[in-house]
Amino acid sequence: MKNLLEHMGIDPGRLHFSWISSAESTKFVEVAKNVTEEVMALQSKEKKYMKTKPKVA
Amino acid sequence: MTSYTDKIREISKRLLKEGKVDMVIGFTKGSVPMMNQPMFARNQNDVDGFAWDGNCGINLANYVTGRSEKIGIVAKGCDSRNLAVHIVENKIKRDQLYIIGVPCTGMVDRHKLTASVGGEIEAIEEDAAGKTVTISGNDFSETVDRVDVLQENCALCMHRNPVIYDELIAEEVPEQTEESVDRxxxxxxxxxxxxxxxxxxxxxxxxxxxxxxxxxxxxxxxxxxxxxxxxxxxxxxxxxxxxxxxxxxxxxxxxxxxxxxxxxxxxxxxxxxxxxxxxxxxxxxxxxxxxxxxxxxxxxxxxxxxxxxxxxxxxxxxx
Known part of the structure; x- marks a missing residue:
């Protein structure tokens, strides 16, 4: 799935996968921080994921 | 390709006559060129409607999903693979199917042909050896090499012969290999x-x-x-x-x-x-x-x- 999304042009780094047990609170914090940082770094690039108003011919 | 058509009709007729299957699913000519459609033959008189040429590109496995009858089905390499997928996914049982395997040399690309000529294609003809395709319309007639107008997936196909079947209608065709095509x-x-x-x-x-x-x-x-x-x-x-x-x-x-x-x-x-x-x-x-x-x-x-x-x-x- 990650492969196909990236194949379609989603920036690598926007999609993260992780196994976190309910007992691993510190790992969760760490992963959440990393994900936010990476995605924030990418956000300024463009707004292509937003829906636009329909184009009327 | 007429030999394929005759063989499909002959086998279908035999299966229906012997009561081995309740119906046979195959292709028939469409109402417009290059648009062959599926046909369900339930008795021996219907089988003359079956046809085979380079326009049988739709996948007949689509029509057996969840059926309860005994079905004879015409299957190219890809159809047979999709039948195998259906069997694995419990959408049909293997013993419900009598697979009439068709070794396939690829289907012609209707988008490509339509784009290659200006007007509307009114007729399409293949030569007996399966080497050329002739398309004609109002004020044009063109003959092209069959291999040049194949669908892309057919040109890259590695399984032209059916992988599962009960009967083949012709000799197996040579398969392409990793060396001969870059998929x-x-x-x-x-x-x-x-x-x-x-x-x-x-x-x-x-x-x-x-x-x-x-x-x-x-x-x-x-x-x-x-x-x-x-x-x-x-x-x-x-x-x-x-x-x-x-x-x-x-x-x-x-x-x-x-x-x-x-x-x-x-x-x-x-x-x-x-x-x-x-x-x-x-x-x-x-x-x-x-x-x-x-x-x-x-x-x-x-x-x-x-x-x-x-x-x-x-x-x-x-x-």
Whole structure:
């Protein structure tokens, strides 16, 4: 799935996968921080994921 | 190709006469050229409607889903692989099927032919040896080499002969090999692009999509009672032709076919806008092969890779 999304042009780094047990609170914090940082770094690039108003011919 | 047609009629007639099957599913000429359609023969008199030529590109496995009769079915390499997928997924039982295997040399690309001439194609003829195709219309007639107008998936096909069958209608045709064709050239080209280029490539690819869902309907894998695009509670995906909605539809449709798609090309053939929907499914096919060593529909013994767990499944993407 990650492969196909990236194949379609989603920036690598926007999609993260992780196994976190309910007992691993510190790992969760760490992963959440990393994900936010990476995605924030990418956000300024463009707004292509937003829906636009329909184009009327 | 007439010998194929005669043989299909002969076998169908025999099966129906002997009562071995309740019906035979095959192809018949469509009302317009290049649009052969499925035909269900339930008694011996119907079988003369069966036809075979280079326009039998739709996938007949689509028509056996969930049926309870004994069915004789005409199957090219790809149809037979999709029948195998159906059997694995419990959509039909092997003993319900009598598979009439058709060694196939590929189907002609109706989009390509239509684009190559100015006017409307009114007739299409193949020579007996299966080497050339002649298309004609109001004020033109053109003969082209058959290999040049094959559907892309057929030109890249590695399983031209049926993988499961009860009877073959002709000698097996020679298979293409990894050496003779480069299956994933187009996919690799996209893989090499930057994310922005990829995004633009698919934006352009899907820009003509009118959300008619012909690709879904033609696909033998798409047999869910309610498709995710038709559900409204919850509504998974927007129904507009906004680029983001179109992209989500195509992405999810393709992903549902991961590890199941046999690259039969029915989706591309059915698309009224001529969109190469296979750009996504081919990538998934490549990944299935690279990560799981899996090609769909080659066996009825094994479950598909996304359906099973193995300790050595690739998981580098999980942190």
């Amino acid at each position: 994933y050239e187009a996919v690799r080209k996209v893989e090499e692009m930057s994310p922005e280029e990829k995004w633009a490539y698919f934006d352009d690819l899907f820009s003509d999509c009118i959300r008619c869902y012909a690709c879904r309907n033609a696909c033998p894998l798409c047999y869910c009672p309610t498709c995710f695009v038709d559900e409204s509670k919850p509504q998974w995906v927007g129904k507009s032709i906004d680029p983001s909605d179109i992209r989500i539809f195509h992405f999810l449709r393709a992903y549902h076919c991961a590890g199941r798609c046999t690259d039969c090309g029915a989706c591309v053939r059915s698309c009224p806008m001529g969109i190469n929907v296979r750009a996504l499914t081919k990538k998934l096919e490549k990944d299935s092969l690279e990560y799981f060593g899996w090609e769909a529909g080659l066996t009825t013994e094994q479950r598909p890779p996304l359906d099973t767990y193995k300790p050595d499944d690739p998981e580098q993407f999980i942190k």
